Amino acid sequence: MARSQEATITDEERPGPSEQLWSVFEFARRYRLAKREENRLLMLYGPTASLHVLLANAQRHSLIS
Numbered sequence: 662m663a664r665s666q667e668a669t670i671t672d673e674e675r676p677g678p679s680e681q682l683w684s685v686f687e688f689a690r691r692y693r694l695a696k697r698e699e700n701r702l703l704m705l706y707g708p709t710a711s712l713h714v715l716l717a718n719a720q721r722h723s724l725i726s
Contacts, residue, residue: 682709694719 685708689699698720706714 681712683712683715684709685715688712688715688719692719692721694721698722 685699685702685706688694688710689696689702694702702710702715702719705718
């Protein structure tokens with residue numbers, strides 16, 4: 662009987678929340694980023710990046726001047 666690959670992964674080997682890969686499109690939508698900022702992140706990281714990297718590098722511009 663063959664076991665699945667998922668069954669052999671321990672909790673220590675699972676990626677933590679900061680290591681999870683996110684879609685840049687989903688991240689931009691969820692954090693209400695401007696299209697220009699979404700495009701900048703796409704150019705830097707491609708269609709997916711870790712949540713930690715996206716949070717550290719995303720820039721939101723204030724609506725209040």
